[in-house]
Amino acid sequence: MLVRDDLEACNRLIVDRMQSEVSLIPQLAAHLIAAGGKRLRPLLTLSAARLCGYRGARHVKLAACVEFIHTATLLHDDVVDESALRRGQASANALFGNKASVLVGDFLFSRAFELMVEDGNLEVLRILSAASATIAEGEVLQLITQNDTTTTEAQYLKVIEGKTAALFAAATEVGAVVADQPSARQAAMRDFGMTLGIAFQLVDDALDYSADQAALGKTVGDDFREGKITLPVLLAFQRGDDAERDFWRRTQEERDQGEEDLAHALTLMRRHGALDDTIERARLYGEQAIAALASFPDSAEKTALADVVTFVIERAR
Structure with missing residues (x-):
């Protein structure tokens, strides 16, 4: 892995910053953070920074920041969704209770903002704080559209852009920002992250119906049981006859x-x-993500980011 040393430094920082004198906080945080997640979002920050020629160390803190935001949202999401499994094991809320999960999620959000402030760049702070707000908006929008078969594909897309793709976009954009890339390159990295994030969520939504539980790392059919109106449901509903629509x-x-x-x-x-x-x-969104890299010269880092796109799509196999 091209950014192996960077990722190891990021992991060390994550472990260090999730510590607290309140013992339940690192205990609960470690349950999720150490559960074998792919670290995909921080990996994107590290790789984007290297692709853009950055050779300093700021990207490590920002990658940890991105992972803390992601982990905080997972803790909150599992409470909202009443999920029993996360990454193939009992979810934090199932083990520690809803109250502890929400509060530790708040703690991790706070740690993320500490890391943003330590970086000292207002543009980085703007990007990551805006992404945090957008994620919350996406989750609330999903709550509004849940159980509503009149939801449109445009509304669904807005949900996944908010709850998932916004953090992918921020993760890659800040990599270009720390490398002092021109605005066009920053926008290209943001487009890469956004379209990759949409592709990621589309695959996830399909896997919720078609994967086995061990591969998915959570209970298969959760979306169905919760009444989440995802694209597979929308397409089946639109294409079905009256009896099938009554079923939905x-x-x-x-x-x-x-x-x-x-x-x-x-x-x-x-x-x-x-x-x-x-x-x-x-x-198709994966192809858009790869196209967003076109302005960057060929390099091992560019190939690695294109390989991430392939990995995200091929999870559906």
Whole structure:
């Protein structure tokens, strides 16, 4: 890995900054942070900075900041979604309770902002703080559209741009900012992160119906049980007949679900090509992400970022 040393430094910093005299905080934080996550978002910050020619150390703190924001949102999301699994093991809220998970999530957000301030760059602070607000907006918008089969694809896209892609975009953009790249290059890195993040979430939404639990790292069918209106549901609903639409209204809007309903939902999605088309949509966004790198000269770092796109899409196999 090209940024192995950087990532190891980032991991050390994460462990150091999640410490507290209040013992439950590092205990709960370590449960999630040490659970084998891919560190994809901090890896993007580190790789983007190196692609842009940066040779200092500021990007390590910013990568840790990005991971703290991500981890805080995971803790909060699992409480909202009442999730029992995260990364293949019991979620923090299942083990420690909702109150502790929310409060430790707040602690990690605070640590992230400390790292932003330590960097001392107002543009970096603007990008990451704006992303934090956008993530919250995306989650609230998802709450509003949940259980509503009249949700449009445009509304769905706005949800995933907010709750997922905004942090990808910020993670890559700050890599260009610390390298003092011109605004066009900063925008290109932001576009790369945004389209990669959308592709990532599209694949995740398809995997919630088609993966096995061990591979997914969380309970398969969570989105269905919670009534989240994701693209596979939208496509199956739009393409279905009246009886099929009644099924989606009953299971997603009324939350009236029986033991066989998840399997039937998957049957309908396959019948109408909803999962395949969701993955194809992800591929198109992946192509946009790679195209955003066109202005950068060929390098090992550029190849590595293109490989990240491939990795994100190929999770659907």
